[in-house]
Amino acid sequence: MIKIDLDVMMAKRKMSSSTLAEKIGITQANLSILKTNKGKAIRFSTLDALxxxxxxxxxxILKYEEDNDGAEL
Amino acid sequence: MRRFLILLTNVLLYFVLVLNVAALVAMPFTIDLWVNIFRDSYASSESYRMFILIFLYLAGIGTLLIDIDLIRMMKTLSGDPFVERNVKAFQRMGIVAELTAILFIVKCFIYFTPMTAVCAVVLVFCGLFSLVMTNVFEHAVAYKQENDLTI
Known part of the structure; x- marks a missing residue:
């Protein structure tokens, strides 16, 4: 499955969640959904902004990880 | 206009709820009135009285359950109506309507009146409508969740 790993890049750029959310124009709640990999999809526009x-x-920021319990389509 | 319709529907639902509860509570005292209406068609025997009492109680409880689900569903209109709870409510209402329809169909075979047949047909269609809406809402909830989780 595809996972989003924002923490490393945010640490490298020394950027907080609130600053990043503000910069890319999404709410902190939605950024939290992205960071915790609870999202179902990401728009190209959001990826572009990130x-x-x-x-x-x-x-x-995008990583592919082998699914243990079989692929879900 | 939309707010007026929601308000009107709510008022009607609560009115039906009060009427329904009042009819159920008063049933033991009003049953003779209902039995006497069809005295010419059916002998007002004790067995007929008992049958009508049980029939009206079960039908009344069925409509009460449907009404409560509709009131709960109307409350979700102020927020997000496309939730799993409403899917379950539609399913419950569909099943209750079909069970009540079976009750009316059974009555048609025991003590037939044209109105019982009409009510049975109406209830069958209401139940089917509700079951179809269960599937439609189930898809709508899935689409909405996917949309909400697309960032």
């Missing part, structure tokens, strides 16, 4: 704010590539 990459711009954190000055990184999509690959720096």
């Amino acid at each position: 990459c711009r704010a954190l000055e990184c590539e999509p690959g720096d």
Whole structure:
């Protein structure tokens, strides 16, 4: 499954959750959904805003992890 | 206009609720009135009286359960109506309506009146409508959850 790992990049850029949420124009609640991997999908526009704010590539914040209990489609 | 319709529906639902509870509570005292209406068609025997009493109680409880679910559903309109609770409410109402319809169909075979047949048909369709709405709402809830979790 695809996982979002924002913590590393946020630590590198020394950016708090509230600042990042404000920079990319989403609520802190929605950023929390992203950070805890509870989201079902991410819009390209959000990914674009994240990459711009954190000055990184999509690959720096998106990770693929093998599913233990089988793939869910 | 929309607010007026919601208010009107709420008023009607509470009015039906009060009427329903009053009818159920007063049933032992008013049963002879209902039995006497059809005295010409059916002998007002004790067995007929007992049958009508049980029939009206069960039908009354069925409509009461439906009414309570509808009132609860109307309350969700102020927030988010596309929730799992409403799916379950639609399913419950559908099942209760179909069970009440069976009750009316059974009465048609024992003590037939044209109105009983009409009520049975109406209840069957209400039940079907509610069961179809269960599936529609189930999909709507899934779509909404997916949309809410797309950031």
